[in-house]
Amino acid sequence: MTKVSLRSLTVNLSAERDGDWQDAALIPGVSFKVRSTNYAPYVAARSKALQEIQKKYPTGDVPPDETAAVFGGLLADHLLLDWRGFDADYSPDEARAVLTDETFRPLREAVATCAAMVGQRDIEFVEDAAKN
Numbered sequence: 001m002t003k004v005s006l007r008s009l010t011v012n013l014s015a016e017r018d019g020d021w022q023d024a025a026l027i028p029g030v031s032f033k034v035r036s037t038n039y040a041p042y043v044a045a046r047s048k049a050l051q052e053i054q055k056k057y058p059t060g061d062v063p064p065d066e067t068a069a070v071f072g073g074l075l076a077d078h079l080l081l082d083w084r085g086f087d088a089d090y091s092p093d094e095a096r097a098v099l100t101d102e103t104f105r106p107l108r109e110a111v112a113t114c115a116a117m118v119g120q121r122d123i124e125f126v127e128d129a130a131k132n
Helices: 013-018 040-056 064-079 092-099 102-117
Strands: 002-004 020-023 031-034 080-084 125-127
Touching: 020 102, 031 102, 040 064, 064 080, 064 092, 064 102, 080 092, 092 102
Parallel strands: none
Antiparallel strands: 002 125, 020 031, 031 080
């Protein structure tokens, strides 16, 4: 019987903090160097931003341009460190400009997806030594 190696369910904490390259699955040829969505300063800033948005929009009807500005800014400020595969070089200013632009939603989603993967290891399987 095949079982999951318990030790393979750890995360790489230094990659979560310092960033790692991740290929953007839905944007062929593009990679992002990103920190994890578990990066403590991002978690704190996101929590604060959510509280502010809830106060400002208690019904939950947040305009898409504001969502882009807030969450794109968080990605730019805390998670995205570099990119490759675009016709424009990475710079913090360029990253902030595009990530906070409502029309760049696919880019925000790609960066967030890659950031969610940073630090995760491949699950390893082992054969059970006791055969019945």
